[in-house]
Amino acid sequence: MFMSNKPVSISVVRRLPRYYRFLGELLNHSVQRISSRELSQRMGLTASQIRQDLNCFGGFGQQGYGYNVEALHREIGNILGMHQHKKTILIGVGNLGRAILSHMAFEEKGIEIIGLFDRSETLVGERIDKLTIQHTDRLEDFCRENHPKVAILCVPKYTAQDLVVRLYQAGVNAYWNFSHYDIAVHHPGTVVENVHLGDSLMTLCYKVKEMDERAASGEEARE
């Protein structure tokens, strides 16, 4: 299969996990082939959008035969780097950190959680699955010995700022960031994926307000 080397736009990359999920479900239902039209109907995208997206990576379909579900699923997984082993630490084992630990299928994505850290003395020493929560004072030593590549930050903004300086110096340059600290602005050499729950909720608030305004103006128009 031809694989293009030119960089793929981030908007295409962001759609790939959704393709991956859909194809995984089709596999679970023993579907072996699917046309771009069928896939588009299930995903709420246009067929041409799907063809365009998948062409960015050299194309996977055969005209008239549709896509081989298993091959496409595997290839998208490869593109996403899901089979690449990534040593990862999680910092901040409060409610959010615990929810993420129990909720995410990390192994499927090549992510191995090798350390849990918190600065609360009441949490240090607690075991979660096979790991014992360590004090954040131990971060530098731990990184020197174990070389984690990714850090998951479930801490407040003011804590994150100091932590990232330390982690970055200790060689961690990839972050799954639940804090509101703008890592990429201050550390241009890192890769960061932000989950800003508060921003998402505020965006929903906007959409609700807009929907109400639309409904109200529709009612006025009918009067």
Added chain:
Amino acid sequence: MFMSNKPVSISVVRRLPRYYRFLGELLNHSVQRISSRELSQRMGLTASQIRQDLNCFGGFGQQGYGYNVEALHREIGNILGMHQHKKTILIGVGNLGRAILSHMAFEEKGIEIIGLFDRSETLVGERIDKLTIQHTDRLEDFCRENHPKVAILCVPKYTAQDLVVRLYQAGVNAYWNFSHYDIAVHHPGTVVENVHLGDSLMTLCYKVKEMDERAASGEEARE
């Protein structure tokens, strides 16, 4: 202040929560005025981007005087609908649901949680703050009596599908969706904000892989 009525693009809307957070922090530090240049440096955006964004809503700055932080913060809050009261229910009070309940500043955003629901008999009856977890069988009755407008879905995809049909019929048409069920595709009349943690993590995996490949090709080039 002039407020434009033309619809604002979703990409601008998505930047507003970040402005709102930054301005809130400036307020906490008693900063009263800020130039677009200063704001841009702190936020990692260009000054012209900021002027463009805020002009979508009729503009807030005075040439040469910068922005009034408090007025801008309040106006963005109004635009986001943060002061509008929204009755909200949360469904799925597992790890993720609990983390969200304890983590989010709902009241600040005009969101009042009026009901918690789960289908697990072991959770039904448990109190969290002022609310008692109810069985999802009670959803229809509850909606008829209390008219919630927003639902937060912390349930798996296969549960979400059935729940949304019931909630939609019961008059709930706004969703903060942590499941992988594509609500908007199947219910075009709703407003939805998705938080797909798995997709975010897969996007990070892609970025890590790409960073490694870049580093590897840089090393080759130096040889």
